[in-house]
Amino acid sequence: MQFDLNEDQALLRRSTREFLEKEAPLAETRVVMEESAEGYAKNLYAQLGDLGYAGLLLSEEEGGLGAIAFAVVMAEMGRVAFPGPFLDLTLAVQMLANCPEASAREWQDRAGAGSALVVIAQGEDIGSTDPASPSVVFEDNRVRGSKVFVPFGAQADALIVSTAQGLALVPRPGAGWNAMPLTTLDHAQRFVRLNFDDEAIRLTDPESGAALLADALRLGALGASAQMFGIMERSLEIAVAYTSEREAFGAPIGSFQALQHRCADMLIQTESTRSATFRAAWAEETGTGEAAYLSSVAKAWAGPAGRFVCGQTIQLLGGVGFTWEYDPHIYLKRLKTLEQFHGSTAWHIENALANAPLMEA
Amino acid sequence: MDLCFTDAQIQFQSEVRDWIGAHLERPFTSEVRDSAHDANSLVEVRRSWQKKLNDAGYLGMRWATEWGGRGATEVEEAILQAELNRADAPVIPNFLGVSLLGPALIHHGSEEQRRRFIPKMLSADEIWCQGFSEPGSGSDLASLRTRAEPDGDNFRITGQKVWTTFGPWADWIFVLARTDPEDRYGGISFFLVPIDQEGVEMRPLKQITGESEFGEVFFDGALAKREHLVGQVGEGWRIAMTVLGYERGASTLASPAEYESQLRGLVSALEQRGTLEQPLVREKLGRLVVENEVMRANGLRTLANIAAGIAPGPESSIQKIFWSEYHQRMTDTAVELLGPQGQLEARSPESRPEIDWAYQYLWSRAGTIYSGSSEIQRNIIAKRVLHMPTAR
Numbered sequence: 180m181q182f183d184l185n186e187d188q189a190l191l192r193r194s195t196r197e198f199l200e201k202e203a204p205l206a207e208t209r210v211v212m213e214e215s216a217e218g219y220a221k222n223l224y225a226q227l228g229d230l231g232y233a234g235l236l237l238s239e240e241e242g243g244l245g246a247i248a249f250a251v252v253m254a255e256m257g258r259v260a261f262p263g264p265f266l267d268l269t270l271a272v273q274m275l276a277n278c279p280e281a282s283a284r285e286w287q288d289r290a291g292a293g294s295a296l297v298v299i300a301q302g303e304d305i306g307s308t309d310p311a312s313p314s315v316v317f318e319d320n321r322v323r324g325s326k327v328f329v330p331f332g333a334q335a336d337a338l339i340v341s342t343a344q345g346l347a348l349v350p351r352p353g354a355g356w357n358a359m360p361l362t363t364l365d366h367a368q369r370f371v372r373l374n375f376d377d378e379a380i381r382l383t384d385p386e387s388g389a390a391l392l393a394d395a396l397r398l399g400a401l402g403a404s405a406q407m408f409g410i411m412e413r414s415l416e417i418a419v420a421y422t423s424e425r426e427a428f429g430a431p432i433g434s435f436q437a438l439q440h441r442c443a444d445m446l447i448q449t450e451s452t453r454s455a456t457f458r459a460a461w462a463e464e465t466g467t468g469e470a471a472y473l474s475s476v477a478k479a480w481a482g483p484a485g486r487f488v489c490g491q492t493i494q495l496l497g498g499v500g501f502t503w504e505y506d507p508h509i510y511l512k513r514l515k516t517l518e519q520f521h522g523s524t525a526w527h528i529e530n531a532l533a534n535a536p537l538m539e540a
Numbered sequence: 541m542d543l544c545f546t547d548a549q550i551q552f553q554s555e556v557r558d559w560i561g562a563h564l565e566r567p568f569t570s571e572v573r574d575s576a577h578d579a580n581s582l583v584e585v586r587r588s589w590q591k592k593l594n595d596a597g598y599l600g601m602r603w604a605t606e607w608g609g610r611g612a613t614e615v616e617e618a619i620l621q622a623e624l625n626r627a628d629a630p631v632i633p634n635f636l637g638v639s640l641l642g643p644a645l646i647h648h649g650s651e652e653q654r655r656r657f658i659p660k661m662l663s664a665d666e667i668w669c670q671g672f673s674e675p676g677s678g679s680d681l682a683s684l685r686t687r688a689e690p691d692g693d694n695f696r697i698t699g700q701k702v703w704t705t706f707g708p709w710a711d712w713i714f715v716l717a718r719t720d721p722e723d724r725y726g727g728i729s730f731f732l733v734p735i736d737q738e739g740v741e742m743r744p745l746k747q748i749t750g751e752s753e754f755g756e757v758f759f760d761g762a763l764a765k766r767e768h769l770v771g772q773v774g775e776g777w778r779i780a781m782t783v784l785g786y787e788r789g790a791s792t793l794a795s796p797a798e799y800e801s802q803l804r805g806l807v808s809a810l811e812q813r814g815t816l817e818q819p820l821v822r823e824k825l826g827r828l829v830v831e832n833e834v835m836r837a838n839g840l841r842t843l844a845n846i847a848a849g850i851a852p853g854p855e856s857s858i859q860k861i862f863w864s865e866y867h868q869r870m871t872d873t874a875v876e877l878l879g880p881q882g883q884l885e886a887r888s889p890e891s892r893p894e895i896d897w898a899y900q901y902l903w904s905r906a907g908t909i910y911s912g913s914s915e916i917q918r919n920i921i922a923k924r925v926l927h928m929p930t931a932r
Contacts, residue, residue: 180542434931454840
């Protein structure tokens with residue numbers, strides 16, 4: 180038994196951290212939040228594509244590095260609240276790799292290289308959210324219908340759309356997307372409602388489409404949990420550093436037991452998220468058959484745990500924690516967004532329960 | 541990263557499972573439900589279970605072979621504990637002796653002490669209790685005031701110990717006593733004291749569960765022989781602190797295994813009530829399942845680090861807080877979901893056969909207090925993991 184990362188994974192963590200701290204510090208996320216129309220740094224995505232990051236989830240032959248490496252990278256991206264749909268891009272690349280269509284291969288290569296942005300458009304309006312029965316239709320080589328909360332849908336070069344007839348690929352139409360931007364609390368994450376009546380390529384039948392969506396949900400939950408872990412880890416560092424410096428009543432406030440116990444609780448939540456996430460990544464990588472269960476366990480845990488940690492970091496910083504200028508809100512917002520996607524906390528609780536070994540008769 | 545057991549460890553696990561299947565007559569909960577038993581006969585059930593474990597070589601497995609060990613690793617010990625807890629096997633009456641005193645004697649005791657005490661401790665022919673806490677010294681253990689004064693070659697012990705688990709049935713007590721009032725840590729020594737003597741009075745204390753599993757002990761010039769001093773005078777604190785960390789691996793998987801069994805019992809009770817499909821019930825149950833699985837992830841991580849030779853250190857504080865507070869949340873929720881039935885005591889008509897929820901609900905209050913309270917564990921995390929500033 181061993182919990183530690185192997186040498187390659189440890190090296191990946193170091194080099195990813197160095198790259199992100201240099202090229203994408205939190206100040207860059209701030210710029211994206213406040214100024215960027217695109218909502219992400221396109222040139223960074225090209226660089227990451229060059230380095231092979233977008234293909235992390237591919238098979239080893241295609242340059243993938245495995246689920247543990249994926250979790251390592253996602254955790255690092257969480258630490259800097261890396262802007263844009265990078266997790267969604269890696270999921271799309273993985274999905275395209277498993278579609279037999281020739282056109283899928285072409286888009287996989289472009290998306291994997293970071294030269295095209297491809298994401299999955301799955302969400303529909305409340306009441307039709309069952310991914311197994313989308314209301315969007317594919318017929319006569321066109322996709323018709325509406326998808327909502329498509330991450331960076333307005334910026335995408337192509338979308339993988341779940342339809343009642345299976346997965347379809349919609350390249351950006353000549354006239355651009357019929358997209359309505361939605362403003363959510365994390366200004367570095369952009370979502371749109373998309374109305375489709377566009378030419379499309381069929382990728383799968385409904386059955387294999389559903390299987391690929393289930394894979395993407397499981398891997399997305401893992402990636403989101405890993406990002407949430409990174410967010411919590413960094414958030415706690417900020418809280419401990421601040422309370423160790425800031426003085427009140429003639430002492431650093433971090434010497435007060437009430438605050439120490441709060442930070443201890445934050446550590447328990449954070450480290451437990453690490454344990455659950457990397458155990459799920461390990462199960463995914465080794466194919467133990469528990470991956471769906473364990474990734475739901477990780478995601479169901481990470482959301483509430485992360486809300487606690489990020490919320491308490493704001494609390495421990497006091498007034499400045501509530502300002503736009505200080506960083507804790509950036510982490511709280513990203514955390515909250517991640518909790519809502521790739522399966523909500525409630526969905527993963529139910530999925531964990533349904534798959535729990537102890538529910539077997 | 542590798543969170544799998546090796547083939548040999550899996551083999552050991554199945555051996556243990558088979559052995560428990562062949563030797564455990566019924567779960568301990570069923571023993572407790574049996575109205576033919578009283579507190580004394582339940583202790584005898586535990587004693588005879590310990591003898592079986594000892595005969596099979598399952599006690600002190602990491603010790604040297606001459607002391608009953610088999611050169612086992614912490615992973616194997618953790619597997620054994622998890623299987624025992626899963627099966628609801630009785631807790632051995634000498635669990636404090638085996639987990640604390642055994643290592644203390646092996647690492648710090650004399651050859652004579654090992655020969656004299658270890659075999660009977662393992663066979664449960666002598667039951668040991670622990671004399672650490674005092675009425676004024678719990679979390680702040682080093683403030684203890686029970687004193688040991690030289691009397692010729694020997695020592696005379698005077699003072700009071702409390703929360704003495706299994707005290708009412710114990711033959712011997714290992715005691716931390718003050719040999720130097722001026723030296724907070726270096727003035728504490730470690731003694732082995734027979735209970736059946738003038739100068740020792742053991743009084744049972746009634747717990748919130750109605751049992752009297754622990755007691756208080758009064759020493760009034762009780763005799764502790766020189767040959768029953770463990771280590772040197774003044775080494776008691778160091779010895780106690782070392783052995784408290786000795787068993788860090790064994791329990792890593794035991795709590796989630798035990799709680800999973802309890803959750804199984806909850807699921808079948810809910811099924812019978814016809815409420816298992818209710819969304820609010822499923823959410824509460826699902827959260828318990830998730831948290832227990834996260835606890836197991838923490839345990840696997842700690843165990844894997846130990847197996848890889850990485851000292852776990854303060855991770856054990858996380859583990860202690862997690863299992864003890866989880867058990868409170870779990871029993872709270874279970875009793876709530878079971879409605880009035882959740883309050884039925886084991887021997888009441890209509891109580892659930894598999895889990896004694898009323899008892900578990902009450903017993904769970906102890907876990908956050910004993911072996912370093914949740915508050916002390918949080919102090920440890922803040923200081924030793926987060927390195928937060930100390931109060932001026």
